[in-house]
Amino acid sequence: xxxxxxxxxxxxxxxxxxxxxxxxxxxxxxxxxxxxxxxxxxxxxxxxxxxxxxxxxxxxxxxxxxxxxxxxxxxxxxxxxxxxxxxxxxxxxxxxxxxxxxxxxxxxxxxxxxxxxxxxxxxxxxxxxxxxxxxxxxxxxxxxxxxxxxxxxxxxxxxxxxxxxxxxxxxxxxxxxxxxxxxxxxxxxxxxxxxxxxxxxxxxxxxxxxxxxxxxxxxxxxxxxxxxxxxxxxxxxxxxxxxxxxxxxxxxxxxxxxxxxxxxxxxxxxxxxxxxxxxxxxxxxxxxxxxxxxxxxxxxxxxxxxxxxxxxxxxxxxxxxxxxxxxxxxxxxxxxxxxxxxxxxxxxxxxxxx
Amino acid sequence: xxxxxxxxxxxxxxxxxxxxxxxxxxxxxxxxxxxxxxxxxxxxxxxxxxxxxxxxxxxxxxxxxxxxxxxxxxxxxxxxxxxxxxxxxxxxxxxxxxxxxxxxxxxxxxxxxxxxxxxxxxxxxxxxxxxxxxxxxxxxxxxxxxxxxxxxxxxxxxxxxxxxxxxxxxxxxxxxxxxxxxxxxxxxxxxxxxxxxxxxxxxxxxxxxxxxxxxxxxxxxxxxxxxxxxxxxxxxxxxxxxxxxxxxxxxxxxxxxxxxxxxxxxxxxxxxxxxxxxxxxxxxxxxxxxxxxxxxxxxxxxx
Numbered sequence: 250x251x252x253x254x255x256x257x258x259x260x261x262x263x264x265x266x267x268x269x270x271x272x273x274x275x276x277x278x279x280x281x282x283x284x285x286x287x288x289x290x291x292x293x294x295x296x297x298x299x300x301x302x303x304x305x306x307x308x309x310x311x312x313x314x315x316x317x318x319x320x321x322x323x324x325x326x327x328x329x330x331x332x333x334x335x336x337x338x339x340x341x342x343x344x345x346x347x348x349x350x351x352x353x354x355x356x357x358x359x360x361x362x363x364x365x366x367x368x369x370x371x372x373x374x375x376x377x378x379x380x381x382x383x384x385x386x387x388x389x390x391x392x393x394x395x396x397x398x399x400x401x402x403x404x405x406x407x408x409x410x411x412x413x414x415x416x417x418x419x420x421x422x423x424x425x426x427x428x429x430x431x432x433x434x435x436x437x438x439x440x441x442x443x444x445x446x447x448x449x450x451x452x453x454x455x456x457x458x459x460x461x462x463x464x465x466x467x468x469x470x471x472x473x474x475x476x477x478x479x480x481x482x483x484x485x486x487x488x489x490x491x492x493x494x495x496x497x498x499x500x501x502x503x504x505x506x507x508x509x510x511x512x513x514x515x516x517x518x519x520x521x522x523x524x525x526x527x528x529x530x531x532x533x534x535x536x537x538x539x540x541x542x543x544x545x546x547x548x549x550x551x552x553x554x555x556x557x558x559x560x561x562x563x564x565x566x567x568x569x570x571x572x573x574x575x576x577x578x579x580x581x582x583x584x585x586x587x588x589x590x591x592x593x594x595x596x597x598x599x600x601x602x603x
Numbered sequence: 604x605x606x607x608x609x610x611x612x613x614x615x616x617x618x619x620x621x622x623x624x625x626x627x628x629x630x631x632x633x634x635x636x637x638x639x640x641x642x643x644x645x646x647x648x649x650x651x652x653x654x655x656x657x658x659x660x661x662x663x664x665x666x667x668x669x670x671x672x673x674x675x676x677x678x679x680x681x682x683x684x685x686x687x688x689x690x691x692x693x694x695x696x697x698x699x700x701x702x703x704x705x706x707x708x709x710x711x712x713x714x715x716x717x718x719x720x721x722x723x724x725x726x727x728x729x730x731x732x733x734x735x736x737x738x739x740x741x742x743x744x745x746x747x748x749x750x751x752x753x754x755x756x757x758x759x760x761x762x763x764x765x766x767x768x769x770x771x772x773x774x775x776x777x778x779x780x781x782x783x784x785x786x787x788x789x790x791x792x793x794x795x796x797x798x799x800x801x802x803x804x805x806x807x808x809x810x811x812x813x814x815x816x817x818x819x820x821x822x823x824x825x826x827x828x829x830x831x832x833x834x835x836x837x838x839x840x841x842x843x844x845x846x847x848x849x850x851x852x853x854x855x856x857x858x859x860x861x862x863x864x865x866x867x868x869x870x871x872x873x874x875x876x877x878x879x880x881x882x883x884x885x886x887x888x889x890x891x892x893x894x895x896x897x898x899x900x901x902x903x904x905x906x
Contacts, residue, residue: 257700361687361688362687363688366683366686366687369683371677372676373672601654602654603645603648
């Protein structure tokens, strides 16, 4: 009977999402973005493939073995580059979809005063929050599945059939997209449990989303990193000049030019010290960048997307190597929604019903 | 059927319900009375398993609520004070959703939902609940409380938003339930409503039960064996001599008087006036209404 209550609640939530105008609108945008992204990508892919074939023909007729080898070694274009373009758009719309689906799940029950009645039915409290999460996960999975089907259908229309390796990478892309949307759904659900009304829940969700997607990643940008952790070590015997090349709201692009200060010979010890400090700086920066990426769901998503959409070729890592390289990002993308949902669960279980 | 044993709930160090002991036999229609903040709703929330007591226990049908909330929830029907529904669904859809939690088959649910909507006068209303008036929501709340054919019905301020027709329907439904042996607990501050449907009442003040019993017993206790008699005559009346009289107030022309006595001495007054040849225009013995009873207990309980 306990499972029955969970199924009833999850079923209602799933049905509510599918009936929601908000879901219809965002899903329609998502589907259009997927279709347009795929059409653009497919057109580009067809053009790239034609160029690639032309180059291969040139390589076959080339007398110079070095040039022929270079031309033949060019990577074959991949349809996955279209997914890369689509993924960038998904990172924006999917995040909004996740928040839109979750921010009022609990507050709406509080506002409509239906929560008290719901909890007075023979249900355990955890079934309510679990049911809401399951219903949402189901709707997200359906939306993501539909987007994948749309993308494959567009490819089929252009006569492009992915091979097994590409298809597996498309699934990795789909899974990562699902986890990204689920992360922000779980975040919004958490905010819905801690807030008194839907307006505040939405506001808090957006604030945390901005922090995770935009504020945290700026620590990986060179100027911010230098400001916080210091400049990279200067090469001995050179003077460095920086000039501003461009700027945006929170990012300044500067270019550094090293100029030999004099014609004197460089002290080997100073050079060795420079190389050691430079290695240390680079390692530290890589660590910080990795941590920043792991903390940011969109950072993880883009890392996975970048790796999964690499052109296929003889030197392309297999699925095992790909998943191995992305293990931390995948774990982080799984851990974050789990943490948000765990907090939402604990908060809901302790909710004071009056 | 309903038992509270030293039930206590403390919020931020302040007791909302304080050492409450209460027993409501099966088949009783019990009115829980009290001013705002007396602890009525908190008591009900503990009875329906929505909040856990700080100490003490409550049970319904011999099952302790905190230990077996699901079993208890199956036995009860509850209508909260601030009754809420899914606004984008119809009354039938809302009731059907509620009924599914009690394991009713689809055919049973359909029949039950139809019967209940007819019972509360909402059959044939096809719009979603978002367009309902407060009174219609209240009616639907009553229907939802009965969806599982409960042994115990707990109603928190059930007539707060009802129109006169709705109030009549509510009384009829509660009496029908009582006639079928269902135990009904009604929490209200509308005293006249409680007096019309309840067979016994309990009075809460500051989280404590300060009085309980049937209405007559409470009435006598509240008035502490005092009877007020209003007398009006055509000509000035004499002073009445009786050791039972505690106080008497006469108008300036002595044609009307308000007499407080230890017992009903209306017959003695009538005889005296008849013997004096004075025309009696009005002789009324005031019985305390629920408001008097309640106020007397509040004054006593909060003193």
